[in-house]
Amino acid sequence: MDTCPRCDSTGKSTDKTADCKPCNGTGTISDDLALCYRCKGDGKSKETTADCTGCAGKGTIPSSANKCSNCDGNGNSSGTTADCNACTGKGYK
Numbered sequence: 001m002d003t004c005p006r007c008d009s010t011g012k013s014t015d016k017t018a019d020c021k022p023c024n025g026t027g028t029i030s031d032d033l034a035l036c037y038r039c040k041g042d043g044k045s046k047e048t049t050a051d052c053t054g055c056a057g058k059g060t061i062p063s064s065a066n067k068c069s070n071c072d073g074n075g076n077s078s079g080t081t082a083d084c085n086a087c088t089g090k091g092y093k
């Protein structure tokens with residue numbers, strides 16, 4: 001278990017009173033989870049209010065998943081803002 005970098009292990013979201021998504025209010029991220037490369041734990045897409053396609057709004061992804069080598073884990077094709085076609089925007093395989 002690692003301290004959640006998103007909420008500084010308070011377990012609470014910094015902008016709301018809701019539980020922090022990445023750690024589910026526990027303040028720690030379990031070893032088998034990592035913060036989503038794409039939204040950095042927000043669970044939301046930067047361009048829209050829709051759920052992040054990388055983590056389906058959870059803010060975390062399985063850390064055992066391999067980072068996509070085509071987009072280096074950011075989910076975007078290099079040089080464009082289009083979803084990486086190798087990982088369909090998820091940032092991992």
Ligand SMILES: [Zn+2]
Nearest residue numbers: 004007020023
């Ligand atoms: Zn947290």
Ligand SMILES: [Zn+2]
Nearest residue numbers: 036039052055
């Ligand atoms: Zn995400």
Ligand SMILES: [Zn+2]
Nearest residue numbers: 068071084087
């Ligand atoms: Zn990719």
